[in-house]
Structure formats: structure tokens, C-alpha cells
Amino acid sequence: MSSENKKQKKSESVSNPSSWSLSSYRIYLILFLAIILIYFFISMTSGAKEITWDQFKKEMLLSGDAAKLNVINKETVNVYIKPDSLKKEKYKTAAKDILGNINRGPHYYFHIGSVEIFEKNLEEAQAQFDENKKTTVQYTNGETIWWINVLSWLAPILLLAVFWIFIMNRLSSGTGSMGRSIFDFGKSSPEIYEKGKVSAVTFKDIAGYDEAKTEVIEIVEFLKQPENFTKLGAKIPKGILLVGAPGTGKTLMAKAVAGEAGVPFFSLSGSEFIEMFVGVGASRVRDLFNKAKQKAPSIIFIDEIDTIGRVRGKALSIQANDERESTLNQLLAEMDGFGPNTGVIVLAATNRADTLDPALLRPGRFDRHIHLNLPNKQERNAIFKVHLKPLLLDPLVDAEYISSQTPGFSGADIANVCNEAALIAARKKKKAIETQDFFDAIERIVSGLEKKSKIISPAEKKIIAFHEAGHAVVSWMLKNADPLQKVSIIPHGKSLGASWYLPEERQIITRTQFYDSLSAALGGRTAEEIVFKEISSGALDDLEKATKQAYMMVTQLGLSEKIGNISFYDSTGINENSFQKPYSEATGQIIDEEVKKLIENAHETAKIILESNRGKLDALANLLLQKEVVYKKEIESVLGKRAVKEEKVLV
Numbered sequence: 136m137s138s139e140n141k142k143q144k145k146s147e148s149v150s151n152p153s154s155w156s157l158s159s160y161r162i163y164l165i166l167f168l169a170i171i172l173i174y175f176f177i178s179m180t181s182g183a184k185e186i187t188w189d190q191f192k193k194e195m196l197l198s199g200d201a202a203k204l205n206v207i208n209k210e211t212v213n214v215y216i217k218p219d220s221l222k223k224e225k226y227k228t229a230a231k232d233i234l235g236n237i238n239r240g241p242h243y244y245f246h247i248g249s250v251e252i253f254e255k256n257l258e259e260a261q262a263q264f265d266e267n268k269k270t271t272v273q274y275t276n277g278e279t280i281w282w283i284n285v286l287s288w289l290a291p292i293l294l295l296a297v298f299w300i301f302i303m304n305r306l307s308s309g310t311g312s313m314g315r316s317i318f319d320f321g322k323s324s325p326e327i328y329e330k331g332k333v334s335a336v337t338f339k340d341i342a343g344y345d346e347a348k349t350e351v352i353e354i355v356e357f358l359k360q361p362e363n364f365t366k367l368g369a370k371i372p373k374g375i376l377l378v379g380a381p382g383t384g385k386t387l388m389a390k391a392v393a394g395e396a397g398v399p400f401f402s403l404s405g406s407e408f409i410e411m412f413v414g415v416g417a418s419r420v421r422d423l424f425n426k427a428k429q430k431a432p433s434i435i436f437i438d439e440i441d442t443i444g445r446v447r448g449k450a451l452s453i454q455a456n457d458e459r460e461s462t463l464n465q466l467l468a469e470m471d472g473f474g475p476n477t478g479v480i481v482l483a484a485t486n487r488a489d490t491l492d493p494a495l496l497r498p499g500r501f502d503r504h505i506h507l508n509l510p511n512k513q514e515r516n517a518i519f520k521v522h523l524k525p526l527l528l529d530p531l532v533d534a535e536y537i538s539s540q541t542p543g544f545s546g547a548d549i550a551n552v553c554n555e556a557a558l559i560a561a562r563k564k565k566k567a568i569e570t571q572d573f574f575d576a577i578e579r580i581v582s583g584l585e586k587k588s589k590i591i592s593p594a595e596k597k598i599i600a601f602h603e604a605g606h607a608v609v610s611w612m613l614k615n616a617d618p619l620q621k622v623s624i625i626p627h628g629k630s631l632g633a634s635w636y637l638p639e640e641r642q643i644i645t646r647t648q649f650y651d652s653l654s655a656a657l658g659g660r661t662a663e664e665i666v667f668k669e670i671s672s673g674a675l676d677d678l679e680k681a682t683k684q685a686y687m688m689v690t691q692l693g694l695s696e697k698i699g700n701i702s703f704y705d706s707t708g709i710n711e712n713s714f715q716k717p718y719s720e721a722t723g724q725i726i727d728e729e730v731k732k733l734i735e736n737a738h739e740t741a742k743i744i745l746e747s748n749r750g751k752l753d754a755l756a757n758l759l760l761q762k763e764v765v766y767k768k769e770i771e772s773v774l775g776k777r778a779v780k781e782e783k784v785l786v
């Protein structure tokens with residue numbers, strides 16, 4: 136989702152969520168403190184001071200200070216002191232309650248084991264007293280203030296309730312629905328673009344994708360003038376699925392639909408449906424569709440639908456997610472529930488259409504799929520032009536040249552390159568953004584921040600230089616490897632050095648191209664082996680890449696002779712988590728052997744090339760040690776012109 140999307144404020148929901156939630160927290164705090172205070176107060180006022188029988192006998196009974204005794208529930212004896220005696224120093228604290236008023240008692244209390252023993256002890260203690268001087272004893276059952284009793288069990292419950300409300304509030308605000316009360320828990324909180332406040336994005340802001348745009352424009356026209364379609368009996372699709380890699384402009388496309396159609400647009404991410412509690416997602420789906428139907432014609436946009444729409448029952452039982460399934464079921468039911476012409480259209484975006492539940496894709500639901508692929512060179516050029524427009528550029532900046540240097544970049548990456556280039560130019564206090572700034576930006580995006588400060592010893596630097604020169608020489612000499620642009624031994628992010636290739640725009644890779652790229656990947660390690668007679672850990676990335684590629688060639692692309700034209704690729708992803716392999720153990724062994732053979736052959740090729748071009752390898756490595764970054768022209772002057780690749784026509 137782009138930042139612009141986030142900037143748009145929700146038109147529904149509470150007007151100022153932050154102040155609302157602040158005051159609600161205050162209320163909870165006051166409630167909490169009040170309960171604690173009441174508790175404290177009660178325990179203070181009701182509590183007489185506890186003493187022992189001996190203390191009572193010596194200090195109060197024998198001195199004749201005790202006015203009366205009250206035996207409660209046959210276990211506690213409350214002691215009331217005579218008002219006159221209360222004036223004595225030793226009763227100073229008991230004479231007044233916490234508010235400073237005269238304490239009417241009980242002033243003290245003590246526990247007894249049994250009434251009989253208590254009476255016997257009392258009798259003995261008062262044996263020498265006159266009958267009329269003896270302290271009177273009363274017996275009461277359950278003499279406690281009723282509301283203290285009630286409060287003593289109500290207070291913990293109240294405390295729990297306050298705590299629960301607090302947690303719920305935090306939870307719901309944590310899922311992007313800031314400021315919603317717990318009573319809105321099952322409601323959806325889509326971002327809504329109403330008429331008049333529609334998103335400012337239009338189709339003009341989307342470069343390229345002409346086919347996709349044509350399909351989407353049809354929807355916009357239907358929403359604007361449904362009669363044109365319905366009078367001919369046409370039904371407009373209910374659901375449209377935008378499929379494409381991250382950053383290919385799916386959200387942008389949906390926003391443009393809203394911008395052009397001028398109808399209310401409800402935008403929500405798939406993950407916003409899912410909550411800890413079962414049933415919440417389903418209720419949010421219902422709520423979202425109700426809102427949309429009330430405002431029909433309208434558009435619902437669900438971003439990242441794969442979070443709720445994954446194939447049901449696919450997960451292992453330990454990961455089963457009932458909540459997700461019930462949310463999906465509700466979504467399916469809602470999509471069936473409204474007729475094709477009710478005027479609610481559901482747009483959804485995903486980058487993994489292959490993992491979606493087939494029920495979601497069947498006719499009547501998301502039956503129209505619009506694929507947004509990574510842009511090709513021309514499209515990239517167009518996207519660059521859109522994003523270069525607001526920038527202050529040096530006249531020499533050539534969008535076409537820059538776009539040729541960014542194969543595989545998505546629209547979002549390109550937007551990022553433009554912004555990064557502007558930042559780099561600003562940092563260097565330039566008056567306009569120059570071509571070099573764009574290259575620096577591309578580099579930064581491709582391999583993380585340049586780290587010139589990383590300390591590398593001269594010996595290590597030598598190994599890195601020969602390693603990178605190895606890649607360069609092997610790929611240079613192989614006709615089918617990608618053309619090399621630049622070699623660098625400046626550490627980038629995680630890697631210590633890098634060779635930059637310019638992959639061609641191609642949809643099909645031949646077996647020879649695969650072989651050559653394997654050899655190029657192993658060129659680094661082979662160079663170390665030949666030059667230093669020792670290998671290092673620096674080849675980890677290369678080996679990983681080569682191994683993965685070799686396994687893909689054998690198990691998925693049918694490029695190994697022994698395995699033949701068999702592919703174990705599973706486009707549905709259903710067996711992704713399965714522990715069982717789709718092939719027998721014997722086949723597994725052959726696969727491993729084939730992969731090993733491929734890697735060994737690639738290594739052998741690299742070795743032959745490097746040994747027969749040892750002079751060139753040394754020259755390039757020395758140039759790298761001296762300059763750190765070597766460009767194509769300099770590489771050409773050391774290695775000679777690259778053998779031109781034979782044009783292969785594949786029919």
C-alpha cells in the first residue's frame with residue numbers, strides 16, 4: 136500500500152481517534168484508582184486493631200477498661216472500651232477513627248478457639264471482681280456490614296472487567312482500527328473514499344499496462360452508466376482479481392478505479408479481517424458488504440486477499456486456522472448473495488493467485504483476473520517518466536537509458552529509485568539530479584547500503600578481487616551468460632563484492648544459458664582454487680544460487696536427461712508443507728546425482744576457461760585491487776571484446 140493511501144483519512148469512524156482513546160484511558164485509570172481507594176477505605180474503617188487474649192486480659196480486662204465484649208460467629212471477640220478509659224494514653228490510637236472522629240468501637244478484637252474455653256478463661260480472670268463490675272458479653276451471628284461483604288467479591292470482578300476492557304481496546308486499536316470501542320469489534324473499518332472525496336489517482340498516473348487498463352475501464356463505465364450494459368442483457372463481473380508481484384501497482388490500479396468511477400470505495404486489507412477470536416472475521420465481512428450495499432453503486436477493494444483466501448484445509452492440522460476458514464466462507468456467501476447488477480463490485484489484489492481457494496475463483500465470484508506483470512523496458516520507461524516529472528533533473532538525464540539499467544524492477548522499485556536519487560543529489564547539495572545519482576540509487580536498492588567503512592584486510596581484499604575477477608572472466612568468455620556491466624569489490628550490505636550483469640529481457644531460458652550461468656556462478660570459487668590453491672567461505676551465496684538453480688533444472692524444468700521430461704513443480708502449492716516427496720527414493724537419488732553432475736561440469740568448464748585465461752584473470756584482479764570498481768569498457772580493454780552471442784531463434 137502506498138503512503139498516499141495511508142494519508143487519506145477515514146471519513147467514517149471517530150473524528151479524532153487519538154484524543155478519544157486518550158480520554159478513554161483516563162476513565163479506566165480513574166475507575167481503577169477509585170476501586171483501589173474504596174477497598175483501602177473499607178479495610179481501614181472496619182478494622183479494629185487485633186490483639187491477643189493475654190494482652191486483652193492484662194491491659195483491658197483487669198484494669199477495668201473493657202465496657203463490653205461482643206462474640207461474633209463464635210470465633211471473634213470485639214472489644215469495646217469505656218468512653219472514660221479511652222482518654223488514657225495507651226488508647227490514643229484506638230480512640231479516633233481515620234477521619235479523626237470519636238471511634239464508637241469496636242476498638243479491638245481477638246480470635247478465640249472455642250466459646251467454652253473463652254468463657255472459662257474470662258470467668259477465671261474476673262473471679263475476684265464484683266458481679267456488677269464484670270464485663271458484659273454479647274453473642275452475635277454474622278454481624279458484618281453487608282455491603283462490605285458484597286464489595287469484597289464485587290471489587291475483584293470489577294477490577295477484572297476494567298482490565299479486560301483495557302486489553303480489548305488495545306487489541307482493537309492494534310489492528311488498524313484505532314479508537315474503536317469493543318462493541319465495534321465485529322465491525323469492519325474500511326478506508327472509505329466517498330463521492331467528492333475520491334482518491335486523486337486516475338488512470339493517467341498509471342504508466343503502461345494498457346490491456347489491464349482497458350479491462351478496468353469497462354468496470355468504471357458500468358458503474359457510471361449501468362444501463363448501457365444491462366439493456367443488452369450483459370452482466371458485469373462481480374469480482375475482479377488483480378494478480379501481480381509486490382509493487383506492480385495493484386493498489387494503484389484499484390485507487391484509480393475509485394478515482395475515475397466517482398463511487399464510494401471501501402478499501403481493506405485481508406489481514407484486517409483476522410483477529411484472535413473466532414467469528415470476528417466473518418462478522419466483519421458481513422458488515423463490510425452491508426455498508427457497501429447501502430451505498431451502491433460502490434466498490435470494495437480487498438488488498439492481499441491471500442491472507443484469508445488460501446486453499447481451505449491445506450494447512451497441517453497444527454496450523455489449522457478456523458477463523459480464516461470461517462471468514463473465507465462468509466466472503467464466498469456474501470459474493471453469492473448479491474446479484475450481478477446490484478452495483479457492488481469487489482476488487483481484490485494478491486501476489487499469490489496460485490494459493491487461492493478454487494471456490495473463490497469460480498465463475499460468479501472472482502471470475503475475471505487481471506495480471507500485472509513486472510514491467511518490460513518500455514513500460515519501465517513510461518513509469519520512470521511518471522515519477523521523474525516532479526523531479527528537478529539535469530538536462531542530460533535520459534529516462535530510457537536509466538530504464539534499460541533496471542530490469543526486473545517493479546513500479547514501486549522505480550518510484551523508490553527516483554526518490555532515492557533525489558535524496559542522494561540533495562545530500563551532495565547538487566542543483567539538479569544527475570544520471571550518476573540514479574545509478575547510485577539503483578545500486579543502493581539492489582544491494583543495500585554501500586558500506587565503505589567495512590574493514591577488510593589486504594589479504595582478504597586480494598581473495599575478493601580474484602573471486603570477482605573469476606566470475607567476470609568466466610561469464611565474459613561464455614557466449615550465453617548474461618552480459619557483464621561492472622565488477623566491484625566494495626562491500627555492499629552483506630556481500631563483500633559483486634559482479635553486475637544486465638539480464639536480458641527474455642521469457643525463455645535455454646539449457647545452454649542455464650549451463651553458462653551455472654559456470655559463471657562457480658567462476659569465483661574456481662578462481663580462488665586456481666590462484667591460491669585454497670578455497671574460502673566467500674562462495675556461500677554463489678553455491679546456494681547454483682545449487683538451487685541446478686535442482687530447479689532437474690526437478691522442475693525437465694532439463695536433465697536421466698530424469699527426462701518430468702516436473703515435480705506444484706503450482707497449487709498444496710504440497711508445500713508436506714513431508715512427503717512426490718518421487719520415490721530411487722528417483723531422489725538420481726536427482727541428487729544429476730545435480731552433482733551439473734555442478735561438477737559447470738565447475739570443470741569454469742576451470743578450463745580460467746586456466747587458459749590466467750593472464751587475463753590476474754590482470755583484471757589487479758585492476759580491481761587498484762580501482763575497486765571496474766566498468767564494462769575497462770573490462771573490455773583487459774579481456775578483449777566479448778564473443779557475440781549467436782542469435783537463437785526459438786519457435
Ligand code: ADP
Pocket residue numbers: 136137138340341342343344379380381382383384385386387388484518521545546547548550
Ligand atoms: P502493489 O499494491 O502491487 O504492491 P502499489 O500499487 O502499492 O503496489 O504500488 C506502489 C507504488 O509503485 C505506487 O504508489 C506507484 O508510485 C508505483 N507504481 C507501481 N506501478 C506503477 C505504474 N504502472 N505507474 C506508475 N507508478 C507505479
